Amino acid sequence: MKLPPVLESAGARIVPALQLAFGELSPEIRAVVDYHMGWRDAQGNRVEKQSSKGVRPALALLAAAAAGSRPVETAIPGAIAVEAMHNCAFLLDDVMDGDRFRRQRETAWVVFGEGMSTLSGVSLFTLGSSTLLGCDSPNRHAAVSLYHDTFATMLKGQAIDLQMEGATEVSVARCLQMTEWKTASLMRCAATMGAVLACAPDSVIAGLRAYGETLGVAFQARDDLLGIWGRPHETGGRPPGFDLRARKATLPVAFALEEQGAVAAELRDVLLGTDPQDEDIARATLLVESGGGRERTIELAAAKVNKALDAVRALNLPEDIRTGFEEIAEMGRPDY
Template sequence: MSLSRPPDGGAVERCRRLLEPALREAIAGLHPWNARMAGFALGWSDADGRPRAGDGGKGVRPALALLAAEAVGADAGAAVPGAVAVELVHAFSLAHDDIIDHDERRRHRETLWKAYGVGPALLTGDALLALAVAQLAATPTAMPLLSAALTDLVHGQSADMAFENRPWHGPHAVTIGEYTEMAAGKTGSLLGAAAALGVTLGGAPPELGESMRRMGRDLGVAFQIADDVLGIWGDPAVTGKPVHNDLRREKKTLPVLCALAGDGAAGRELSAVLSAGLADEETVRTAARLVEEAGGRAAAHALAERHLSAALHTLDTHLPGATELRTLCKSLTHRTH
């Protein structure tokens, strides 16, 4: 099945049109209770199961898989099982992440656990993960790629959670290097798996799959940094989350780590504010201002661009004609939500 190109050439929308029927078919195989909650998580319905037209997510990961298959000369349809698998893993990870982070809103509506409860959301996440594995279980060349990505994803998530118990200062403080490795796992693992699955299911040799996996890890670091910037300064009307959300939770995000790494007056004041605790909204706003004044926002943007450049260099070296894939990769760090 090929991706017919609409007049506007919108690659992600083309991919979404090919993905959705296969994704709906997969979800239909779940227990009806889980299927209803999965439909809500994917943006297809409201909490009562009524169909809705709305934001079902950006569809970046499946688009990476489908465009990667096209980039090696295959029909995009060859990569549909991989695209479905990575989208299901992504939905699983969001369901669990929102519970871990106590996030009540995503995409301008309640998160899965807030709408249905923690237990049902956990079980639905598990169902999505099991369904993802089933998509590729019979494909020997593809399953190891998904398995490795899942291991890396959990490792990255664990590191991110462990950071919350680390101090802001001193020998046990989180370093920028540790953050980068965490982001490569937490976010980059699935982006890398998507691109690697695309070229592998498209018939490319294993070496190209490995190159695409490495490309995705760099891309994931850039993507996560962009997410960190939005988590502090993003417009709630666009992101669907409160402004300063990550800072309010005192997460060890890159802009804050970069701000604290400097030795200027704003960085020292920020250190004192964080040590005292962000007790109220005024203190949170003060901290956000100090992060920016200390250069944290600018440093985060610079590091994101560095990792994006590394990802694009890998892509250009191995798939020099992959124009749509390159455009999609570039768009991941230049976004508002």
């Protein structure tokens, strides 16, 4: 997938800064992080092709620019922090969920073990916090508070996610609560961090906050669609129906179960079965779609993207900055 121009431009600034910052980690942990980030292979050899899109650090740069600041100087610590927290969450989630593939190759815990992967995730979180504390923004303590509050909210969302795994009586409201805490909170943090560091006025921060929290729900809804109907090259090597096989209570499933009819009843029976075979996953996929799960999730994602666009367009931003926010928002719109 070709990245929008805003991400290509931001990546040239962010990746060298990330590599320099992550160089402060111990050699043992750095090996895990470099592999997870896609910078090196399992043997430590450099990998030229980067796999991460860098949406969240790009948002941190745009947020500083929205405040009228020079983003490279002001928001790089914020970009490093949000990407550190994002990948901390990936490393820990992969261990907890038992996911064996991410970004077209085996996850870090499969290669280096659960203990090293967990240590690496926690190390990234602490590195992000110390990066913010060490920057020269007069608002650095407010940025650290935002960082810590966001992670605490993400942990609440992850707890719900683990609790719902395998459940067949999950409401749409419960799924949305989990999404808002686990995913949208980080997007909200990314969309406001640069503005906080740049001492933006409250009105700008409020607009960016609304943009980030609604866009985060759209991104999760799109990921939930990919977890059922996505192709391996779109899902980091996972097969279609992966989330159904793992019995994850995602938005399409919740929407389909909410109908409470014959389709929902059959879907529950399939999800409750042990050791599902390919034909069971194919049947469940059809049931989720016929129960309206796919259509309603697409509608939700599109509505959230539109709401995020409205929020950023209400701000008085230079055209190039607004366009950057718009390009990222459109990535949350399902294209199938």
